[in-house]
Amino acid sequence: MKIRLRCPREHCGGRVTAAMGSASATSVTCARCGSAVAIPRRAGEPAAALETCPRCGGREFFVRRDFPQRLGLAVVIFAALASCIAFALERMILTWSILAAAVVIDALLYLVTGTVTVCYRCRAEFEDAPYNASHHGFDLATSEKYGEYVP
Ligand SMILES: [Zn+2]
Numbered sequence: 001m002k003i004r005l006r007c008p009r010e011h012c013g014g015r016v017t018a019a020m021g022s023a024s025a026t027s028v029t030c031a032r033c034g035s036a037v038a039i040p041r042r043a044g045e046p047a048a049a050l051e052t053c054p055r056c057g058g059r060e061f062f063v064r065r066d067f068p069q070r071l072g073l074a075v076v077i078f079a080a081l082a083s084c085i086a087f088a089l090e091r092m093i094l095t096w097s098i099l100a101a102a103v104v105i106d107a108l109l110y111l112v113t114g115t116v117t118v119c120y121r122c123r124a125e126f127e128d129a130p131y132n133a134s135h136h137g138f139d140l141a142t143s144e145k146y147g148e149y150v151p
């Protein structure tokens, strides 16, 4: 299992990923700004079914698709532009082929992506987290309970 954290530095927006269970690492350097991001010590302990967050102790999680949103968006924008050009050139079959290809690519991306488990409280993300039946999709009401988390 891996833990993914947002860089705590303001306006950085970088993300760090660390393998859980490596006792040696207690911090990871942010590739964007170079500041050290603390990895929780308890991350070294094996989490049977991820019931408490090793970082903040939160007990509620949601599961989301680890979908590369920028890539998905790029496919849609490219397809929209390309189909407009094809449409302007009155290539109707080409227009529909481009749109159909975009739909297929999007669906394939969705299929090949895994899921990440996210802590509602601190927004730490866990890759390859063990399956836990009590984790569901994102719930806005639960999320609002925690407000905006400031690390
Ligand atoms: Zn950073």
Ligand SMILES: [Zn+2]
Residues within 6 Å of the ligand: 053, 054, 055, 056, 057, 058, 119, 120, 121, 122, 123, 124
């Ligand atoms: Zn947490």
